[in-house]
Amino acid sequence: MADRSLRGSGLGSKSNADPSGVELAPRQEIGFDCPRDHHFTVVFAEEADLPAEWECPRCGEIGRRSDGVVAEAKEVKPQRTHWDMLRERRSLEELEELLAERLGEIRGDR
Numbered sequence: 001m002a003d004r005s006l007r008g009s010g011l012g013s014k015s016n017a018d019p020s021g022v023e024l025a026p027r028q029e030i031g032f033d034c035p036r037d038h039h040f041t042v043v044f045a046e047e048a049d050l051p052a053e054w055e056c057p058r059c060g061e062i063g064r065r066s067d068g069v070v071a072e073a074k075e076v077k078p079q080r081t082h083w084d085m086l087r088e089r090r091s092l093e094e095l096e097e098l099l100a101e102r103l104g105e106i107r108g109d110r
Helices: 082-089 092-109
Strands: 027-033 039-045 053-055 062-065
Antiparallel strands (some): 027 039
C-alpha cells in the first residue's frame, strides 16, 4: 500500500507560480491611534479612498487616523414611522373613512 500513496499539494489555496516577475501595486501605510493608546498601521493601495477610522486589531475599539484627518459628518435622515408610510399611501379623508368602518364593525360585533 505504501507505493500507492496519494500525493497532493495540501488544503487551501497555494500558488505554484514563480513570484520573481510579480510587481506589487503601489501601497501606502496609514497609522491609527486607539483610545486605549494602541498604535497600529494598515496598508492601503495608493488609489484607495482612505478611511478616517479603523477597528483596532488588539482591543476592537475604533481608532482614529494619526495624521489628524477627521471623518466628515454624515447627514442623518429622520427615521420613517409607520404613520409616515401610511400617509404616503392614503389621504386623511380615506383614513377617517376606514377608521369609521372599523369602529362600526367592532361596535356591531358586541
